[in-house]
Amino acid sequence: MLSVVAPIALGVLVLAMLLSLARLFRGPSLPDRILALDTLFVNTIGLLLVLGIVLGTSVYFEAVLLIAMMGFVSTCALAKYLLRGDIME
Amino acid sequence: MMHLPVVMVALPLLTAIGCLLWGARAVRPRQSLVTERAVSQASLLVLVVISIRLIVETAAGHVFVYRLANWPTPYSIALVVDRLSATMVALTAVLALFVQVAAAGDEDGRGRFFHPLLHLQVMGLCGAFMTGDLFNLFVFFEILLIASYALLMFGGGAVRTRAALHYVVLNLVGSALFLVAIGMLYGTLGTLNMADMAVRAAQVGPTDRPLMRAAAGLLLLVFGLKAAIVPMNLWLPPTYHAASTPVSALFAIMTKVGVYGIIRVFIPIFGPDQGEVTGIADPWILGLGLATLVVGTLGALAATELKQLVTFLIVNSVGTQLTAVGQFTEQGLAASVYYIIHSTFLTAGLFLVSGAVCHQRGEIGGRLSSGPAMHEGRALGYLFLVAAMSAVGLPPLSGFVSKALILSATPPALQGAVWPVVLATSFLLLVQLSRVGSVLFWNLAGDVPPPGSKPGPHASRGPALGLLSASVLLAVFGGPVDTFCRDTAAAVYDREAMIQRVLGDDAPTPKTRDDMPVPPHGYVRRPQPEVPVP
Amino acid sequence: MEEIVISVFLLFGAVFVLLGSLGLVKLPDIYARLHGPTKATTLGVGSLLVASATYQSTAGPGLSVHEVLVLVFLFLTAPISAYLIARAALHLRLPGRGVDLPADEE
Amino acid sequence: MTRWVPHPWLSLVVGIAWLLVNDSIDPGHLILAVFFGVTIPRWTQRFWPDAPSIRRPGRILRLFVVFAYDIVVANFVVAKLVLGPNDRLRPAFLEIGLDLDDPFAIAVLASMITLTPGTLSAQVREGDGMLIVHALDTDDPEAEIATIKRRYERPLKEIFEC
Amino acid sequence: MALALIVLLPLSLFWLPLVGRRFGRHGAAATAGAITLAALAALGVAARAGLTGPVQIVRLDWMPRLGLSLSLRLDGLSFLFCALVLGIGALVVLYARYYLAEDDRRDRFFAFLLLFMGAMLGLVTAENLLALVVLWELTSVSSFLLVAFKHRQPEARRGARRALSVTGLGGLALLGGVLLLGQIVGDYTLTTVLASRDVIVAHPRYPYALALVLLGVFTKSAQVPFHFWLPGAMAAPTPASAYLHSATMVKAGIFLLVRLWPALSGTDLWLWSVGGLGLTTMVFGAVVALFQHDVKGLLAYSTISHLGLIATLFGLNTEMAVVAGLFHIINHACFKASLFMAAGVIDHGTGTRDMRRLGGLARSMRSTAILTTVAAAAMAGLPPLNGFLSKEMFFKEAVEVGASAAQPWLVPAVATLGGAFSVAYSIRLVWDVFYRPATGALDHDALHLPPVGMQAPIALLVAVCIAVGVAPGLVVEPLLLDVARSVLRAQTPEVHLNLWHGFNLPLLMSGIAVAGGVLLARSRHGLSEVGRGLPDLPAGADAFNATLGAMFRFARWFSVTLNRHELVGYVVPVVLSVLVVGTLPFYASSWSGLSGPLPVSPAPAALIAFVALLGLGAVATLRFHRRRILALITLSLSGLGSTLVFVELSAPDLALTQLSVEVATTVLMLLALNFLPAESPREVTLPRVVRDASLALLFGLAMAGGMYAVLTRPFTTIADFYVATSKSHGGGTNIVNVILVDYRGFDTMGEVTVLGVAALAVAAMLHDTRIPRPRASGEGRAWSPDRHPFLLRIMSRPLLPLLLLVAMYILLRGHNLPGGGFIAGLVVGVALILQFLAGGLDFAASRLRFSFVAAIAIGLLVALLTGLAAILFRTPFLTSTFGHVHLGPLEFELASAMAFDLGVFITVVAVLLTILTRLGRVGVEPTERSDA
Amino acid sequence: MEVLLSLGVGAVAACGIYLVLRERTFSVVLGLALLSYATNLFLFSVGRVTVGAPPIANPDAGAVAYADPLPQALVLTAIVIGFAMTAFVVVLALVARQRLGSDEVDAMPPRKEPPG
Ligand code: NA
Numbered sequence A: 001m002l003s004v005v006a007p008i009a010l011g012v013l014v015l016a017m018l019l020s021l022a023r024l025f026r027g028p029s030l031p032d033r034i035l036a037l038d039t040l041f042v043n044t045i046g047l048l049l050v051l052g053i054v055l056g057t058s059v060y061f062e063a064v065l066l067i068a069m070m071g072f073v074s075t076c077a078l079a080k081y082l083l084r085g086d087i088m089e
Numbered sequence B: 001m002m003h004l005p006v007v008m009v010a011l012p013l014l015t016a017i018g019c020l021l022w023g024a025r026a027v028r029p030r031q032s033l034v035t036e037r038a039v040s041q042a043s044l045l046v047l048v049v050i051s052i053r054l055i056v057e058t059a060a061g062h063v064f065v066y067r068l069a070n071w072p073t074p075y076s077i078a079l080v081v082d083r084l085s086a087t088m089v090a091l092t093a094v095l096a097l098f099v100q101v102a103a104a105g106d107e108d109g110r111g112r113f114f115h116p117l118l119h120l121q122v123m124g125l126c127g128a129f130m131t132g133d134l135f136n137l138f139v140f141f142e143i144l145l146i147a148s149y150a151l152l153m154f155g156g157g158a159v160r161t162r163a164a165l166h167y168v169v170l171n172l173v174g175s176a177l178f179l180v181a182i183g184m185l186y187g188t189l190g191t192l193n194m195a196d197m198a199v200r201a202a203q204v205g206p207t208d209r210p211l212m213r214a215a216a217g218l219l220l221l222v223f224g225l226k227a228a229i230v231p232m233n234l235w236l237p238p239t240y241h242a243a244s245t246p247v248s249a250l251f252a253i254m255t256k257v258g259v260y261g262i263i264r265v266f267i268p269i270f271g272p273d274q275g276e277v278t279g280i281a282d283p284w285i286l287g288l289g290l291a292t293l294v295v296g297t298l299g300a301l302a303a304t305e306l307k308q309l310v311t312f313l314i315v316n317s318v319g320t321q322l323t324a325v326g327q328f329t330e331q332g333l334a335a336s337v338y339y340i341i342h343s344t345f346l347t348a349g350l351f352l353v354s355g356a357v358c359h360q361r362g363e364i365g366g367r368l369s370s371g372p373a374m375h376e377g378r379a380l381g382y383l384f385l386v387a388a389m390s391a392v393g394l395p396p397l398s399g400f401v402s403k404a405l406i407l408s409a410t411p412p413a414l415q416g417a418v419w420p421v422v423l424a425t426s427f428l429l430l431v432q433l434s435r436v437g438s439v440l441f442w443n444l445a446g447d448v449p450p451p452g453s454k455p456g457p458h459a460s461r462g463p464a465l466g467l468l469s470a471s472v473l474l475a476v477f478g479g480p481v482d483t484f485c486r487d488t489a490a491a492v493y494d495r496e497a498m499i500q501r502v503l504g505d506d507a508p509t510p511k512t513r514d515d516m517p518v519p520p521h522g523y524v525r526r527p528q529p530e531v532p533v534p
Numbered sequence C: 001m002e003e004i005v006i007s008v009f010l011l012f013g014a015v016f017v018l019l020g021s022l023g024l025v026k027l028p029d030i031y032a033r034l035h036g037p038t039k040a041t042t043l044g045v046g047s048l049l050v051a052s053a054t055y056q057s058t059a060g061p062g063l064s065v066h067e068v069l070v071l072v073f074l075f076l077t078a079p080i081s082a083y084l085i086a087r088a089a090l091h092l093r094l095p096g097r098g099v100d101l102p103a104d105e106e
Numbered sequence D: 001m002t003r004w005v006p007h008p009w010l011s012l013v014v015g016i017a018w019l020l021v022n023d024s025i026d027p028g029h030l031i032l033a034v035f036f037g038v039t040i041p042r043w044t045q046r047f048w049p050d051a052p053s054i055r056r057p058g059r060i061l062r063l064f065v066v067f068a069y070d071i072v073v074a075n076f077v078v079a080k081l082v083l084g085p086n087d088r089l090r091p092a093f094l095e096i097g098l099d100l101d102d103p104f105a106i107a108v109l110a111s112m113i114t115l116t117p118g119t120l121s122a123q124v125r126e127g128d129g130m131l132i133v134h135a136l137d138t139d140d141p142e143a144e145i146a147t148i149k150r151r152y153e154r155p156l157k158e159i160f161e162c
Numbered sequence E: 001m002a003l004a005l006i007v008l009l010p011l012s013l014f015w016l017p018l019v020g021r022r023f024g025r026h027g028a029a030a031t032a033g034a035i036t037l038a039a040l041a042a043l044g045v046a047a048r049a050g051l052t053g054p055v056q057i058v059r060l061d062w063m064p065r066l067g068l069s070l071s072l073r074l075d076g077l078s079f080l081f082c083a084l085v086l087g088i089g090a091l092v093v094l095y096a097r098y099y100l101a102e103d104d105r106r107d108r109f110f111a112f113l114l115l116f117m118g119a120m121l122g123l124v125t126a127e128n129l130l131a132l133v134v135l136w137e138l139t140s141v142s143s144f145l146l147v148a149f150k151h152r153q154p155e156a157r158r159g160a161r162r163a164l165s166v167t168g169l170g171g172l173a174l175l176g177g178v179l180l181l182g183q184i185v186g187d188y189t190l191t192t193v194l195a196s197r198d199v200i201v202a203h204p205r206y207p208y209a210l211a212l213v214l215l216g217v218f219t220k221s222a223q224v225p226f227h228f229w230l231p232g233a234m235a236a237p238t239p240a241s242a243y244l245h246s247a248t249m250v251k252a253g254i255f256l257l258v259r260l261w262p263a264l265s266g267t268d269l270w271l272w273s274v275g276g277l278g279l280t281t282m283v284f285g286a287v288v289a290l291f292q293h294d295v296k297g298l299l300a301y302s303t304i305s306h307l308g309l310i311a312t313l314f315g316l317n318t319e320m321a322v323v324a325g326l327f328h329i330i331n332h333a334c335f336k337a338s339l340f341m342a343a344g345v346i347d348h349g350t351g352t353r354d355m356r357r358l359g360g361l362a363r364s365m366r367s368t369a370i371l372t373t374v375a376a377a378a379m380a381g382l383p384p385l386n387g388f389l390s391k392e393m394f395f396k397e398a399v400e401v402g403a404s405a406a407q408p409w410l411v412p413a414v415a416t417l418g419g420a421f422s423v424a425y426s427i428r429l430v431w432d433v434f435y436r437p438a439t440g441a442l443d444h445d446a447l448h449l450p451p452v453g454m455q456a457p458i459a460l461l462v463a464v465c466i467a468v469g470v471a472p473g474l475v476v477e478p479l480l481l482d483v484a485r486s487v488l489r490a491q492t493p494e495v496h497l498n499l500w501h502g503f504n505l506p507l508l509m510s511g512i513a514v515a516g517g518v519l520l521a522r523s524r525h526g527l528s529e530v531g532r533g534l535p536d537l538p539a540g541a542d543a544f545n546a547t548l549g550a551m552f553r554f555a556r557w558f559s560v561t562l563n564r565h566e567l568v569g570y571v572v573p574v575v576l577s578v579l580v581v582g583t584l585p586f587y588a589s590s591w592s593g594l595s596g597p598l599p600v601s602p603a604p605a606a607l608i609a610f611v612a613l614l615g616l617g618a619v620a621t622l623r624f625h626r627r628r629i630l631a632l633i634t635l636s637l638s639g640l641g642s643t644l645v646f647v648e649l650s651a652p653d654l655a656l657t658q659l660s661v662e663v664a665t666t667v668l669m670l671l672a673l674n675f676l677p678a679e680s681p682r683e684v685t686l687p688r689v690v691r692d693a694s695l696a697l698l699f700g701l702a703m704a705g706g707m708y709a710v711l712t713r714p715f716t717t718i719a720d721f722y723v724a725t726s727k728s729h730g731g732g733t734n735i736v737n738v739i740l741v742d743y744r745g746f747d748t749m750g751e752v753t754v755l756g757v758a759a760l761a762v763a764a765m766l767h768d769t770r771i772p773r774p775r776a777s778g779e780g781r782a783w784s785p786d787r788h789p790f791l792l793r794i795m796s797r798p799l800l801p802l803l804l805l806v807a808m809y810i811l812l813r814g815h816n817l818p819g820g821g822f823i824a825g826l827v828v829g830v831a832l833i834l835q836f837l838a839g840g841l842d843f844a845a846s847r848l849r850f851s852f853v854a855a856i857a858i859g860l861l862v863a864l865l866t867g868l869a870a871i872l873f874r875t876p877f878l879t880s881t882f883g884h885v886h887l888g889p890l891e892f893e894l895a896s897a898m899a900f901d902l903g904v905f906i907t908v909v910a911v912l913l914t915i916l917t918r919l920g921r922v923g924v925e926p927t928e929r930s931d932a
Numbered sequence F: 001m002e003v004l005l006s007l008g009v010g011a012v013a014a015c016g017i018y019l020v021l022r023e024r025t026f027s028v029v030l031g032l033a034l035l036s037y038a039t040n041l042f043l044f045s046v047g048r049v050t051v052g053a054p055p056i057a058n059p060d061a062g063a064v065a066y067a068d069p070l071p072q073a074l075v076l077t078a079i080v081i082g083f084a085m086t087a088f089v090v091v092l093a094l095v096a097r098q099r100l101g102s103d104e105v106d107a108m109p110p111r112k113e114p115p116g
């Protein structure tokens, strides 16, 4: 069962990524694009979790953890740039 | 004794760390400078002593194979120190010592971290000259490059910044290509140790030949970029011109890294008797060498400023080295080793002299037109005379000896191409350098030095004298030096002996990925306490 | 049994992640779009994490609960990201369909 | 005690998190959990100088249950809205006057609002203590505000400010 | 020993005059004189053994494997030249002692003179051809210094440079020639070379060798068309001219001609090149000399002419001619040196050397007039002087050799013509200076009469001219025979020097020459129209200048005009080179090498998506690169794609690293972007865009092709060793990490060093860089007043401990599972960056009260010391060890590599903090002024 | 898989080179970043590509069961070095803009300044 569901889930997540990507390219505003990138990071987290199940391994867990963290930080930095220009004043 | 090679890398790093920690204690940046100078100088002296020891040992026929982390080669990174490596390392140490003394006048206080950066640069150079591993060579290239970026920017200023921007971007592209080249070689040969590469390169089949040629070409390009070989020579003059005087003197050895890389790759790996990859780039190297020689000379003729002239002399010297290496004979290599030693000291000395001249001429600086008298015009004039004679190849200095060595090494079949170029470029340099010396030291607009100019930096005269005295010493002791260079070249060409030494008696034969389930017996290192004795 | 649990969470999670992205594409303005990813995606990933934890616990050598950490982390950060993006959108005075923007500056 | 464990709750969380992330309660990991539980909060205290103390920890669990329920509901609500036509949406910016004073409590509130049905914290105006919330689809802003205050703000006030 | 002393005394003590000035006003001259006399004495001692026996040789190996040894020989020829160099040298020193009495730089003059003398002595005694070249060049250099002695005068500088250029050119050619000779013979020893004529002459490369050697000879001896440097060199102080440009240096070329005569001569090539060019030079020099106005100029051209005469003699391939040539060398040295010194006396006395202003000096400078007249007569070849004898011999040889030519009259006629001009300019010299009525341009009462010290050397030389002329058999014949024997050995002819040979053809020719000379001298004003054009003939100087000028112009065009020092100018050649080296090998194999034997494998769907993300991100970056913030977002996209490709292709560590680095890079770029324009302007030129696009496309194709070629080939690798030993011998299951900290820990050591240096470099660059923050965004929008958005500021605080915990987790497990010091360091770094973002630089930095630079140093130190610790256990640097540690109930595995990883961790954190805080501190509050 | 990766790497490299040839420092920095992605992937791939076989040693599996760990280690080093270089060049671009008054890569120094 899992061998059927997991690839389907994978496909669904890839579709989600494509949608996020579409928003990223379409914009129109920079906050839109930052949001799209942020969503893409989260999509990726899901994708890796499923991939771990598909490939039967847990070595992607750290990647998941780090994507969550790094995606968040880069979103913060980008948004703060829009607000203040200097992100570390 | 056994650990000497790694000390040449570890000590500069340790010194840099020490200087940084000491400097961090100081409230004001200049406060710690006195201590840093002393530590830095002492450390360089130790390096010089060690490197001389390395030369002595290797000259006696010993080859250091230092297997880092105590794994067998080719799986570990090995430092391989033969005569050539020892020579280059010693050259680096001595040069750095002179540069340090020259900079310790006041240049080192015009920015931050001069001494740490100097030592890190030395570390990169020494590592690059000693490593027997291609990827490790890349790493040390990066160390010496990033240190050179920082040193290039040392002292600040817009001109320097512009030059640095170009230099850095170009070298980043070069580093990317280096990785690609390493990738292609690893992807074909499956190893990174250069001796092992030589073993495996000899075994590649004809279908892999194009790939190997492309990889070799890329490596040539990467080394050529470092060495400023035509057509990638253009960056060097503005870059070196922009650097502060001691830094540009230190850079005299940077181009040699590229030439050294060519020697280490194109003789053992793609050299003679290597099956499909035999002499893969030979004609290119000689041709490019000659072209570089011509282009460097033309640049020297076109120079309108003293330091700029010296930068073109470096291009010229790169061309000369490559012309000698590119003959792919032991004698040619021997000549090029001699020339490398000669030109490193010479160009560094010339930079120091030029720096002092530019400084003492006041506003006009190094412009090649009639200018004021200098505080130390006479001393500088004599130094310049010696340097110029050596650069042109006038006897009785090392420049002459090296040119004679190169010309006499040229096999008859190549003489028609090599001799006219070498002789004609020497002649043009003679014309230009006599003009330059005459303008700077004889065509004086007044008897007194310009107001406001200072006689200093005093510290640079001693090092300049020291560096240029190498031109005399190398000539006076030309016999032993020549013999050493010939033995050095012979060792580089003795591929079998090198492979034996690096890979040991049980040099592993390539294993396919499918038939290696357990480590072969010979590879197990622990619990053997004994260190592989080189 | 575990397989069914895993499959359900897997599908549920994937669909909600997709819904989040769909909202991102479909909704009319930036303020509306922010809702999709911050909510649906968070829950979706949460479900996937549960699926993963279950899977790794059954397939792997021992209990796998470290996924909880990711979940906690996502729950902590998703509102911050959304807040910052909304803040930026308000600062840029990006129009929201059918709403008047509150005064931007304090 | 406070010298070594300035934030007992945080220490607890860190220690548990260590065991969680390692999937292990080995003696070794227990020791490490204690070690990090002490050292990390101690070192990070400087970045969180005014950390609130939890007055009524018992209320946390109740709030958590409410919150978890709301999250699941929120997702179905948003799913419906996403799948429905855009012109049926009735968005609005709500301005909520805050009764909370502790910044951390306010932050927790704002986060919870974002994660729950149809609302999203867009700005905290520290000057006048207003929280600006974007509601995706609301017909009665006042009711919405009241719900938020009731379901989240009050419990938080109890937890953090007694 | 004495032989070595001859050379070594002046060569090694040349600097003594610089010190000698301490011993009084004329200490320098005295020192120089003493050294010269000592060398002369040494020559006497060395020659005592006689010059008739086998040559004396001392030998000192210098560079044996090159074939360069410092060996000296003393035979008749070298004795003759030593005697000339030292004898005339001594006289010149004496003369210069007075001539330069007022010059305060005379100590340097004498030093240079000694240097030259030593080089010259070495040259003429050299037994090794390479050593000869060494000393040959040294004479050029010392001559350069002497000519430029009065370097304030432009003509002195120009003359010196030109002399050096031309003789240097010859020297380089000579080096080539000598190397060729050495390679032909197999030895650079003169004795061997001289005995190998048959081998040399028969060798196919003989013409090249000869050409190169002769180029050296002709330039040094100022033969047409290389003569032009000599008149320019007359800017030298007169003693130097007398010494170098009449007696010695210019004779070095001639010397070499004789030296190698036994080895190279006897061929038609030799006859035509040496004889032909010599004869041309002789006539040319004589003709031009007549029309010179400067006394020294006249003497210079006369020297050229006489050198041509001597060269002609050596070119004739007969033994008797060689004897005549040697004889004329001696004679010319005597009369020409005395004439130069006389010219110096005149110059010294009147302040001018222009013959148009001089005149009537016979009365006021009687003794000089007489001496000059006699010497000039010798130069003109009048009996009973030495010049007459050698000229007669020359005429005789001209007749004999010419007889075998198609036009038997041609050579004698040309010789006679040269002789006639010789007579004419001699007459002109004496007449114009001394005997014609005074021009009035000079104040004869203000003349500065020469001291005896300046007269004596002239008188001595003139006396020699007379003595040789009157009693040649007594004075010069034994020496000449010794010299001739040293060159000709068994072929030495019978020679009897007599003033009177009876009436014969040479005497007739002499008569014609004298008559013609008188005629020419009388009618020279009529000829002056012709003459005026002569020095302007498109002669060597102009051709030389033009060639060099063109060379310099070409060099400027090539190096300056072609290179505009732009970045693309550096990068494009690299790209082009990549295209060449990357495609040529495949092209040469008809593209068959592009695809290896392995089949391609199908791509999983996820990989397709990830590669698409990577590629789309790159393309989007390209598309949006002018909108910078957007480009950063798309760059992250590409980085994310790259991360995911690593994930999919089994490289978790890489994925983690790439991801963390990605974020750090984004933050870094955002920090920088604040101070850069928000947008790049559109680049207008379509051709450039097209060019760059094609280059980029081809580059991408080349890279794809190369990669494809690699991936489709079977492959053997050393990597399985790591797989097999990582756990058992390296103590870790994460093979990549074990490679990084153990097998290839040295790379990692280098890598963190690079990081450290980068941070130092950034700190150094930004140390004093302060840039006012822009008041508004690129679009002119004012910044939000919300400096630290609330939710981020508050919620980042509980996040920090959580993130640090994650970092510790990653650090500790790295050896066995994905992670390690580097990634952990990045996590901590990013966690702290978050604090900077949330609370601001001051908030966060004030809580990190340690020197980041020192922390870098400490991190590196930890890594380094871990490596060095291995040395204490007598194992190589970085050797790691691992084992199970039992502590009460605990049992865990520890590897020393973990300490190394800790060093990496500390370094990475410190580097990130250094770089980002330095960058963060760049911005300062804008002032009114900075807005303007 | 091989074709896909080759084309992907080629595309990224092409974009990188195009950007490196632009006139503004920021574009060049972007180009260098892309170029380093491409080269890192290239170097990574030469160990041949495998799905689902991360090189975490499991004593039960044979050697073939893992992706080649060596290029991974090399690329890791390369990424780190690339980061150091990127950091340097970004700051250099900033300093250049400040000192040269323009962010053009070929901007000329504002006034005559003696070198050396
Ligand atoms: Na989020």
Ligand code: NA
Binding pocket: E639, E658, E661, E662, E665, F033
């Ligand atoms: Na990156």
